[in-house]
Amino acid sequence: xxxxxxxxxxxTDNKGKTRLRKVSKECQNYGQRVQNSVFEIDVDYGTFLxxxxxxxxxxxxxxxxxxxxxxxxxxxxxxxxxxxxxxxxPEGVLIF
Amino acid sequence: xxxxxxxxxxxTDNKGKTRLRKVSKECQNYGQRVQNSVFEIDVDYGTFLxxxxxxxxxxxxxxxxxxxxxxxxxxxxxxxxxxxxxxxxPEGVLIF
Numbered sequence: 313x314x315x316x317x318x319x320x321x322x323x324t325d326n327k328g329k330t331r332l333r334k335v336s337k338e339c340q341n342y343g344q345r346v347q348n349s350v351f352e353i354d355v356d357y358g359t360f361l362x363x364x365x366x367x368x369x370x371x372x373x374x375x376x377x378x379x380x381x382x383x384x385x386x387x388x389x390x391x392x393x394x395x396x397x398x399x400x401x402p403e404g405v406l407i408f
Numbered sequence: 409x410x411x412x413x414x415x416x417x418x419x420t421d422n423k424g425k426t427r428l429r430k431v432s433k434e435c436q437n438y439g440q441r442v443q444n445s446v447f448e449i450d451v452d453y454g455t456f457l458x459x460x461x462x463x464x465x466x467x468x469x470x471x472x473x474x475x476x477x478x479x480x481x482x483x484x485x486x487x488x489x490x491x492x493x494x495x496x497x498p499e500g501v502l503i504f
Contacts (some may be wrong), residue, residue, distance in 0.1 A: 373490060375491075377489065377490065380484070382488075394476075
């Protein structure tokens with residue numbers, strides 16, 4: 313099941329920067345960075361619930377936001393990518 | 409038809425900053441900012457093709473990237489939002 317996770321973490325202080333690093337690391341453990349603050353995480357639903365739980369424990373809901381889009385299993389025809397990809401998709405799997 | 413547009417625009421030079429402003433403005437003309445570089449654009453397919461065409465003319469594909477997710481019409485159950493919303497959703501329509 314493909315899930316899209318995007319986040320805005322306030323980095324006006326060092327605590328925010330630490331949260332941003334932690335969110336980013338957690339997403340990278342399970343998914344693929346497609347843009348600066350956007351990840352695609354393709355895992356089963358149970359695993360995703362664990363990831364989501366971890367992320368919700370990291371963010372500060374007063375300052376940060378986390379947005380999740382459940383793209384389902386039939387997601388490939390839903391996505392288009394234009395422009396540079398080198399930073400985010402070393403395998404090129406998700407780019408077409 | 410709901411469409412999600414996320415973009416990374418290189419802002420290492422002034423031309424990049426100008427592109428970022430243009431992309432952002434174009435997206436705001438048709439959609440709603442939900443995060444820093446993520447917009448939800450809910451228009452008919454024909455209108456979206458025009459928006460997409462405009463965006464592709466703004467970005468520099470060597471330095472920027474644009475990613476589009478077609479969420480379809482039955483998109484509301486696909487989205488979850490956590491944390492702060494004040495910057496991005498003044499009407500609160502898309503937050504639940």
